[in-house]
Amino acid sequence: MILRFPHALWRHRELWWRLTEREVLGRYRGSLLGVAWSFLNPLAMLAVYTFVFSQIFQARWGTLESAGPLGFAINLFSGLIVFNLVAECVNRAPGLIHANPNYVKKVIFPLEALGAVVVGSALFHAVTSLVILAGFQLLVFHGLPLTYLWLPLVWLPLVLTALAVTWLLSALGVFLLDIGQVTGLVMSMLMFLSPIFFPLSALPTRWQPVLKLNPLAQVIEQTRSVTVNGHHPSALYLLLGTTFGLAACEMSFRSFQKAKRAFADVM
Template sequence: MFRPWRHRELLLTLIEREVAGRYRGSIVGILWSFLNPLLMLLVYTFVFSVLFKVRWESASDSKPQFALLVFTGMLVFNLFSECLVQAPGLILNHANYVKKVVFPLQILPCVMLGAALFQTLVGFIVWLVFHLLVFGLPPLTTLLFPLVLLPLVLFTLGLSWLLSALGVYLRDIGQVIGVLMSALMLLSGVFYPVNALPAIYQHWLYMNPLTLVIESSRDVLIWGVVPDFGPWLGQLTVAGIVAVLGRAWFEKSRQGFADVL
């Protein structure tokens, strides 16, 4: 059985290397981790609040509040999207590890997820500073944000194991995932409130695994509402099953990696 804590030193080293490698050679280096979410916050706020004039019924008309609502959705979506877009090529890009018998290949999706969580943490710091400067202290329910993200983290890890193994045998899967993520960004309630849609479409939107996480994140970070733990437990159960199945698929498939690569 795979136990990440048995490889914690290797895991942390590879995550650090992954994060540092993204900005190696750039002038401002890791500062881009803060600049990217900040620029994203400004661009999306302008496009959707000024050009498209999207509004939340329960929110004021202030652009800073709209910025926080959109940015919260983007924090959740980017965590999920970053991992799934990279997952199909993960083993292919680390083919040199495949023939190393002592290297735990199953740790690679964990490294990818760890780097994505670091980016989420940086984005949350940007969110927090923005909130403190404009609105003051966020609600106490902000402390529940990691709990809200937990099912998504497990779900993402399970899919990452699945797709990283599948990508070795089906090279086109990466292109398919890229298209799906572009569509999913517009179908997850990132840029608009779910209740702005007709009731029949709201039902379909909530079938998207990201929608409930995004809505719950806004509840705890902005509205100060404690999430309903009934749906949360359902999400956690499904995410746990996906993680177990994804891990099992990876273990079964890895036996043929060396032959294909």
């Protein structure tokens, strides 16, 4: 099967890059600190998690037992970065087309670029959070594992799948307005069913296969492995995850292309 979506994105690369830039800058336009908020928000979150788990819960995480509660905060935040990237895409996707009616009715516009803009914006915020995480690790451990360099490959299946889900939900959201309510509920459930606040190994053996069905579980575990534990990623994860992401993107893109013919009539 010939992949069509890479060609479509590359052809409109300048457009979605500029729209992503406008999306990121527009979110903070008019505020006193501007884009600095993209760093201050995750920094504030990390500070809160560190305080709560170090002073209130006295929590520990096995892989960073020597770091005490700070190790717990680092492990938690590394998983939360992945979840927030996906949550931003999923929560925005159902209303994406309705939020841009002029692109549907009045101009010839590659609507698939809107999904790439959402993913690009979410990825920007994930990277800023990652910078905060790396800075905190440098402060606590005085160094970073070299396996950080594997992160782009670890996140490739994540970004591809997020793009596929964004295209799919944005198309469905035109015809089914209830999708937005469903996605909000699902993401709230996934937050506590993902290994964010705990490692998969901490679960009873009988429940681990069930939690592994969560599509975020492996991405979070692999992200934590390369950024916190200093381990190489699973070759099987990279192969199967990337293959699945490419296939999901292609099927979602083709479905979106067919569905968008009816957008103007519905809206």
